[in-house]
Amino acid sequence: MFAFNYHRPDRIEEALMRARDSGDAKFLAGGQTLIPTLKQRLAAPGDLIDLGSIPGLAGIEVTPQAVTIGAMTRHADVAASPEIRRAVPALAELAGLIGDPAVRNRGTLGGSVANNDPSADYPAACLALGATIRTDRRALPAEAFFCGLFETALEEDEIVTAVSFPVPAAAAYRKFANPASRYAMAGAFVARAGEGVRVAITGAGQDGVFRWIDAEEALTAVFAPTALDGLALSADDMIADMHGDGAYRAHLAAVMTRRAVAALAAG
Amino acid sequence: MTSLSITVNGRPVAAEIDPRTLLVQFLRDELRLTGSHVGCDTSQCGACTVHLDGRAVKSCTVLAVQAEGAQVLTVEGLAAGKALHPMQDAFREHHGLQCGFCTSGMIMAGIEIVNRHGFALDEHTVREALEGNLCRCTGYHNIVLAIIGGAEAMARLPGATPAAAG
Ligand SMILES: Cc1cc2nc3c(=O)[nH]c(=O)nc-3n(C[C@H](O)[C@H](O)[C@H](O)COP(=O)(O)OP(=O)(O)OC[C@H]3O[C@@H](n4cnc5c(N)ncnc54)[C@H](O)[C@@H]3O)c2cc1C
Ligand code: FES
Ligand code: FES
Numbered sequence: 001m002f003a004f005n006y007h008r009p010d011r012i013e014e015a016l017m018r019a020r021d022s023g024d025a026k027f028l029a030g031g032q033t034l035i036p037t038l039k040q041r042l043a044a045p046g047d048l049i050d051l052g053s054i055p056g057l058a059g060i061e062v063t064p065q066a067v068t069i070g071a072m073t074r075h076a077d078v079a080a081s082p083e084i085r086r087a088v089p090a091l092a093e094l095a096g097l098i099g100d101p102a103v104r105n106r107g108t109l110g111g112s113v114a115n116n117d118p119s120a121d122y123p124a125a126c127l128a129l130g131a132t133i134r135t136d137r138r139a140l141p142a143e144a145f146f147c148g149l150f151e152t153a154l155e156e157d158e159i160v161t162a163v164s165f166p167v168p169a170a171a172a173y174r175k176f177a178n179p180a181s182r183y184a185m186a187g188a189f190v191a192r193a194g195e196g197v198r199v200a201i202t203g204a205g206q207d208g209v210f211r212w213i214d215a216e217e218a219l220t221a222v223f224a225p226t227a228l229d230g231l232a233l234s235a236d237d238m239i240a241d242m243h244g245d246g247a248y249r250a251h252l253a254a255v256m257t258r259r260a261v262a263a264l265a266a267g
Numbered sequence: 268m269t270s271l272s273i274t275v276n277g278r279p280v281a282a283e284i285d286p287r288t289l290l291v292q293f294l295r296d297e298l299r300l301t302g303s304h305v306g307c308d309t310s311q312c313g314a315c316t317v318h319l320d321g322r323a324v325k326s327c328t329v330l331a332v333q334a335e336g337a338q339v340l341t342v343e344g345l346a347a348g349k350a351l352h353p354m355q356d357a358f359r360e361h362h363g364l365q366c367g368f369c370t371s372g373m374i375m376a377g378i379e380i381v382n383r384h385g386f387a388l389d390e391h392t393v394r395e396a397l398e399g400n401l402c403r404c405t406g407y408h409n410i411v412l413a414i415i416g417g418a419e420a421m422a423r424l425p426g427a428t429p430a431a432a433g
Contacts, residue, residue, distance in 0.1 A: 006269050006286035006332055028333070035289075035328045036310050048286070052333060076322070100399025101379065102313060105322040106329065181311070182398065 002044040010053045012136055012159060019157035022047040027159060029072060029111035032103050057110070057161060062087050068164040071110025079104060088129070090171040090189070094121050097175055099182045110160040113145070116152050116208055118239065119183035121175065123209035126163060127200035128189035129171065134162045148207045168193040172260040175203070176252050178243055186249055188212075188256035190264060196220050199257055204238050204249040215257055224265055225258045273334050275300070276344030290334055291315045291326035294341060302342040302371045306401070313400035316372035317341045323379035325399070342371035345378075353420035354378050354413075363413030365404035376400045377414040378421075386422035388415045 005022075009015040019025045024046035028034055037043045051057060057072035062083040069078060078084060079096035098104055098112075098121050112122040113133060126133070126142035133145045136159045145153050154160070168191040175187035184203030191198045197219040199212045218227040233253055235246035244252070272281040275298060282297060294300045294317070303326055306314035315327040318340040345352035354377050357363065364370040380388065380396045393411045402410060421427060 001287045003285075003287060006330075008332070008335070028330075031330065031333065032310065032328060035330065036308075038287075039289075039308060050333060100313070101376070101383075101396055102316055102323045102325045102399045103310070105319075105324055 001038045002041060004038075004045050004048045006048050006050065008050045008053050010055070012054050012057075012161070015049050015051060015054060015159060016136060016157055018047060018049050022049075023156075025049050025157070027051055027114075029114075030074065030106040030108040031111075032099070032107040033111060033115050033117070051110075051159070058108075060084060064167065066164050066166050067091065068162055069109050070162050071160045072108050073110075075099075075104035075107045075109070075112075076101070078109065087167050088165060088171060090173045090191075091125055091129075091165060094125055094173045094175075094189070097121060097173075097177070097182075103182075109163055113163060114152060114154060114160050116146050116150055117183070118149050118205065118208040119178075119181075119185075119203040120209075121173070121184060121187060121202060122163075124184075124187050124189040124200040124202035125165065125173065127209050127211055128191040128198045129165045129168055130193075130198065131166070132164045133160060134164065135160050143211075146209055150208070166193065170264050172263045174256040174259040174263070176256055185244060186252035186256050188253060188260050190219070190257060190260040192223070192264065197223065201233075201253045201257070204233070204253040206237055206239055212253070212257065215254075219261060223261070225262045228254060228258055228261070269332050271331055271335060273331075273337055273339055275339045276341060284331055286330065286332050288331045289327055290317070290319075290324075290329040290331045290339070293331040294326060294339070300341050300343050304368055304371065306368060306372075311399070311401065312369070313372040313376060314369050316375040316400065318375060318379065321382070323376050340375075342374055345374070352378075353424060354381075354417035357413045357417030357420055358410075361409050361413035361416055363405065363409045369400060369402040369404075372400050373397070373402065373410055373414075374417075377417055380414060381418045381421050386418045386427070388418045390415070 026045035028050045057070050059070040061068045075095045075098045085092045131142045133140045171191040173189045176185045178185050186204045187202040189200045199215045202209045233250040235250045238246035238249040240246040268283045269286045304314035306312035310328040317326045320337045393414050
């Protein structure tokens with residue numbers, strides 16, 4: 001690890017000020033991505049600003065319309081929340097599929113969306129549910145927030161404070177995890193709300209999480225796994241690496257979508 | 268340097284440390300608590316598992332300074348004098364180890380499984396919850412049996428209360 005100055009502000013204003021003054025700072029949340037990155041010397045921030053002591057950044061609020069989760073809320077707390085299990089069970093299930101128990105005890109929602117790993121789970125839920133990402137200065141729809149591989153609309157010194165997920169009529173998430181890392185080889189989050197269906201795919205796309213519009217249209221017309229017959233994602237747009245080529249991921253993403261739809265159609 | 272004060276196995280500890288210090292380095296190199304092991308550099312093996320404010324964490328993926336003010340429990344803090352903790356005892360009873368490198372992490376993970384899921388565990392729950400703990404030797408069979416057995420024994424500890432069903 002390269003040397004850095006460590007700060008533990010207890011107010012968000014102070015965290016923002018530190019970040020602006022530094023010009024070369026990184027925020028530290030659960031550390032489950034950032035610390036391994038620092039250990040491998042793949043990042044060398046001059047200042048590390050720990051968000052762990054800022055009150056009000058963690059917590060869960062559920063209304064009939066929306067589930068709002070503070071940025072510093074740990075995956076384990078989302079997975080175990082009885083309120084979320086009742087309102088959007090697929091979201092609690094998704095959180096319980098991230099990594100392993102020790103990773104879930106530390107990793108946070110804010111860190112996951114800020115990082116926008118193409119194989120991360122939360123971005124799929126954000127996109128399919130039409131979530132709003134709240135920061136210290138604005139509120140962004142998920143569609144405008146995620147901008148490609150590890151890229152988001154966040155400014156250098158901007159802090160995610162919470163994510164608000166509209167409560168759908170029904171939703172399901174199916175993920176095929178890489179057996180070693182537990183990250184998604186392909187994951188499909190399918191949500192029904194109003195008249196429409198939204199399908200978000202993670203783990204597969206070269207530009208990170210994306211909506212599968214053809215599948216959404218087919219499922220909005222007929223909500224059944226057979227509605228997906230004949231639809232295929234382009235292998236050329238998929239991640240190809242040592243774990244699987246583009247054609248494999250395109251196929252797997254469709255299989256995960258089919259399973260999520262089957263689970264919902266079965267009620 | 269950053270000042271740190273934490274409680275490790277019930278004992279208050281204060282130190283001036285380089286903020287880069289990982290919790291596992293602090294435990295092993297400063298406090299000489301070498302029961303927590305480092306088996307990988309990718310946060311995947313779980314040999315370094317300790318409890319931070321009651322939750323299992325990978326101490327190789329936590330900065331020591333992030334533990335400021337917290338309670339840390341390591342494998343060294345489990346036994347009551349010469350009497351092993353029931354989860355430790357269960358690993359011996361069920362031959363849940365061979366070389367022993369992963370064992371402290373398995374025991375700390377095992378105790379958290381009981382805290383989360385209660386004293387009556389099934390094999391599926393234990394295998395799922397051990398996702399983040401790798402063993403190069405045993406093939407897991409006896410580790411799973413040890414955790415199920417250790418959980419039953421923990422129910423007989425004085426003052427044991429059933430964990431919140433999870
Ligand atoms: C073994 C292992 C397995 C994993 N498996 C999975 C998996 O299956 N699925 C999955 O989705 N993830 C997985 N992860 C990643 C895990 O979910 C991380 O917790 C998450 O990606 C990052 O969250 P964090 O709180 O740890 O963030 P950190 O590591 O602290 O930070 C990550 C990045 O986000 C920035 N950041 C953090 N919080 C904020 C904020 N509030 N505002 C602005 N920027 C912020 C940081 O500056 C940093 O750049 C795994 C990790 C490990 C170690
Ligand atoms: S040493 Fe911590 S997970 Fe391997
Ligand atoms: S007993 Fe050798 S690694 Fe598990």
